[in-house]
Amino acid sequence: MLDRPYDFFVRYHWTWDGEAELPITSSHITLTYSLLKQGVALGFGALCSPGVYGIHITTDASAVANRTFSYVIVGGGTAGLTVASRLAENPAISVLVIEAGPDAQNDTLVNDPGQSITVPYVYDWKYNTTAQTAGGSILAMTQGKVLGGSSSINGMCWTRATIDQYDSLERLGNPGWNFKSLLSYMKKAEYYHLPSPEQVSLGATVIPSVHGYEGDVNAGFPQPYEATVAAGKLVTAAMAAIPGLAHNLDVASGVPNGAARFQYSIKPGNNTVISPNGNTRSSSANAHIYPSLQNKPNLIILTEHQATSLVWAEGSQPLSKASGVKFIQAPIPNAVPGPEFAVGIEKEAIVAAGAIGSPRFLELSGVGDSRVLQNVGIPVKIDLPAVGTNLQDQALNTVVYGVPADTPTSEYTAVNAPFTPAVAFVDVEQMLGVDAARTAGKELRKSIPTRADDIVASGAFTSKQGLIKILQIQAESIFDYKAPVVEYSFAVSQPALGSQLIGAAIWNLIPQWRGTVHIQSSNPTVHPEIDPRFFTGSDIDLYIKGNASQLGRKIFNTSPLKEYTVGEIMPGVAAVPDGASDTQWQDNVISTYNAVLHPIGTVAMLPRENGGAVGPDLVVYGTSNVRVVDSSIIPIQLSAHLSSSVYGIAEKAADMIKSSAGQ
Numbered sequence: 001m002l003d004r005p006y007d008f009f010v011r012y013h014w015t016w017d018g019e020a021e022l023p024i025t026s027s028h029i030t031l032t033y034s035l036l037k038q039g040v041a042l043g044f045g046a047l048c049s050p051g052v053y054g055i056h057i058t059t060d061a062s063a064v065a066n067r068t069f070s071y072v073i074v075g076g077g078t079a080g081l082t083v084a085s086r087l088a089e090n091p092a093i094s095v096l097v098i099e100a101g102p103d104a105q106n107d108t109l110v111n112d113p114g115q116s117i118t119v120p121y122v123y124d125w126k127y128n129t130t131a132q133t134a135g136g137s138i139l140a141m142t143q144g145k146v147l148g149g150s151s152s153i154n155g156m157c158w159t160r161a162t163i164d165q166y167d168s169l170e171r172l173g174n175p176g177w178n179f180k181s182l183l184s185y186m187k188k189a190e191y192y193h194l195p196s197p198e199q200v201s202l203g204a205t206v207i208p209s210v211h212g213y214e215g216d217v218n219a220g221f222p223q224p225y226e227a228t229v230a231a232g233k234l235v236t237a238a239m240a241a242i243p244g245l246a247h248n249l250d251v252a253s254g255v256p257n258g259a260a261r262f263q264y265s266i267k268p269g270n271n272t273v274i275s276p277n278g279n280t281r282s283s284s285a286n287a288h289i290y291p292s293l294q295n296k297p298n299l300i301i302l303t304e305h306q307a308t309s310l311v312w313a314e315g316s317q318p319l320s321k322a323s324g325v326k327f328i329q330a331p332i333p334n335a336v337p338g339p340e341f342a343v344g345i346e347k348e349a350i351v352a353a354g355a356i357g358s359p360r361f362l363e364l365s366g367v368g369d370s371r372v373l374q375n376v377g378i379p380v381k382i383d384l385p386a387v388g389t390n391l392q393d394q395a396l397n398t399v400v401y402g403v404p405a406d407t408p409t410s411e412y413t414a415v416n417a418p419f420t421p422a423v424a425f426v427d428v429e430q431m432l433g434v435d436a437a438r439t440a441g442k443e444l445r446k447s448i449p450t451r452a453d454d455i456v457a458s459g460a461f462t463s464k465q466g467l468i469k470i471l472q473i474q475a476e477s478i479f480d481y482k483a484p485v486v487e488y489s490f491a492v493s494q495p496a497l498g499s500q501l502i503g504a505a506i507w508n509l510i511p512q513w514r515g516t517v518h519i520q521s522s523n524p525t526v527h528p529e530i531d532p533r534f535f536t537g538s539d540i541d542l543y544i545k546g547n548a549s550q551l552g553r554k555i556f557n558t559s560p561l562k563e564y565t566v567g568e569i570m571p572g573v574a575a576v577p578d579g580a581s582d583t584q585w586q587d588n589v590i591s592t593y594n595a596v597l598h599p600i601g602t603v604a605m606l607p608r609e610n611g612g613a614v615g616p617d618l619v620v621y622g623t624s625n626v627r628v629v630d631s632s633i634i635p636i637q638l639s640a641h642l643s644s645s646v647y648g649i650a651e652k653a654a655d656m657i658k659s660s661a662g663q
């Protein structure tokens with residue numbers, strides 16, 4: 001049971017009960033698979049000849065069991081489907097994707113951006129954290145469990161991190177992983193819709209050169225433009241309330257600092273009702289799979305099945321080679337697992353199960369910290385202690401206000417559009433003031449060795465020298481490059497809420513804490529133990545967060561918002577009176593925060609001796625043909641929503657995989 005209402009988009013504790021179950025209304029494509037049913041019963045059959053499947057998406061394990069594929073991809077999410085689609089461009093190879101969630105191709109809950117407030121509760125793994133040291137609460141760690149993964153349930157906000165943050169991947173020991181390279185791949189992924197003159201007149205701005213126009217993932221501004229009146233006031237008030245905060249032309253440019261109207265991973269429409277002509281979510285499934293699947297007979301997707309472990313080839317030392325993947329029907333948590341199936345791998349296993357799912361799958365396969373594996377009785381294949389460490393998620397609180405009763409609903413309600421019409425990315429000097437920021441910077445830098453010791457001792461990182469380097473780079477990012485440390489994700493109502501509310505989710509973008517995700521049983525249906533250790537590690541995170549919440553109240557009490565709001569609902573003056581001390585604000589943060597749901601870093605791309613689990617080729621250390629491609633490889637947190645970066649990583653990975661196979 002959660003101690004706090006789950007509130008990612010309903011991060012406002014308003015009307016939705018996060019424990020409620022909604023019916024899943026997915027449709028499953030069922031097509032003929034008689035050819036495959038003739039597969040070999042024992043052992044893996046011969047390599048599947050591309051073009052013979054006659055099916056594309058199925059829930060029937062017997063359609064694929066005991067067959068061998070060139071590539072098997074674990075997880076049909078944001079990264080997994082991107083890689084699958086790119087690899088399947090070569091008709092000479094075969095690709096199987098195993099996805100635990102259902103295919104929700106025709107579900108308006110997923111496709112209508114106007115329902116993004118409720119969809120995360122439905123297609124969700126329903127993971128929880130452990131009771132957190134800071135505040136004692138168990139928090140929801142929602143992650144997409146559906147074809148498209150988290151891109152099918154996310155808020156669609158389309159932003160990118162700072163240039164220095166992408167360049168720091170290279171500085172941490174990953175040649176070729178820098179802003180220039182990643183921007184080219186993020187652009188490759190993108191099919192951008194430039195704003196119309198009407199949208200520009202209503203506040204949409206863009207830097208056309210930072211976008212791509214030939215990819216599959218649609219991005220842009222909704223049409224018609226959502227909740228324009230409230231959004232304009234939010235941007236104006238944020239700039240008036242936060243000294244030095246300017247308007248940002250494009251938060252996806254590599255310079256996110258500033259206030260702006262949000263852009264999204266949507267296909268803009270031309271009416272306000274979800275339909276072929278309405279605004280539509282551009283998930284990895286909508287982008288990479290449905291439009292082109294018929295042209296890729298060499299790609300097959302098995303949904304509603306959970307991959308449970310890798311099968312290892314005999315005698316493949318010193319590097320272990322995966323020869324197959326085992327899987328079961330998508331299980332009920334904590335149940336006795338159902339019958340096990342397996343498929344063979346000719347070339348590579350690509351693990352794309354996300355920042356929670358990928359370390360979980362590797363550990364179940366015998367790849368991880370030998371102590372963790374032995375504790376649950378899993379034979380150790382590769383002792384790789386970095387797996388499941390370095391978990392980094394952000395933490396948020398909300399401010400919520402009512403709007404006057406006579407305000408036209410259209411002004412503050414996002415219909416067929418995401419409900420976060422505006423954003424402010426704020427740097428440390430804008431947040432704390434120049435002098436306080438300098439002092440905080442000195443203290444943070446001085447404390448790096450001690451903090452590295454503490455985190456390594458807690459088991460949340462494996463290399464002191466590696467962590468020191470990371471913490472130094474993070475300090476440079478915050479204090480020298482002025483990467484934003486706080487995001488105000490401004491929100492309006494959606495029809496599902498039926499309430500007259502506007503507000504903001506406010507979060508630390510570059511926290512200092514580190515946590516873990518580890519399996520707690522050899523039973524693959526048992527959820528892993530997830531401990532982000534929010535607000536541990538350094539006082540600076542709470543200091544910044546307390547200030548950020550205070551500034552949140554200030555924004556909503558600054559014109560033109562001051563005249564547009566009635567009554568503070570969150571945190572509420574009863575909880576935090578006007579004139580409250582810093583400590584009161586910080587206490588409120590600790591008693592009300594939730595996870596942002598942007599976990600990263602749990603299979604980190606770093607040198608092995610510095611706490612890494614994969615190298616710059618994304619191959620798992622100690623293996624010859626197991627690659628991880630998803631948010632888990634990002635070693636340090638980004639001042640951004642993650643999906644654009646994950647698409648860029650997946651596009652780059654697909655090129656690397658093709659080139660290593662000589663394609």
Ligand SMILES: Cc1cc2nc3c(=O)[nH]c(=O)nc-3n(C[C@H](O)[C@H](O)[C@H](O)COP(=O)(O)OP(=O)(O)OC[C@H]3O[C@@H](n4cnc5c(N)ncnc54)[C@H](O)[C@@H]3O)c2cc1C
Pocket residue numbers: 008074075076077078079080098099100101120142143144145146147148149150151153154155156157158159305306307308352353354355357358361597598599629630631632641642643644646
């Ligand atoms: C509620 C929510 C809101 C968000 N909002 C935004 C936003 O507005 N903008 C933004 O840019 N980012 C947002 N993010 C973050 C972003 O969507 C994710 O970081 C990104 O999509 C992660 O991609 P991934 O490929 O790493 O994992 P995912 O897309 O989550 O894919 C992992 C897939 O693997 C599957 N899987 C896991 N384990 C197994 C297994 N053993 N066998 C088979 N399948 C398995 C999962 O079901 C899932 O489909 C949000 C995330 C969440 C959860």
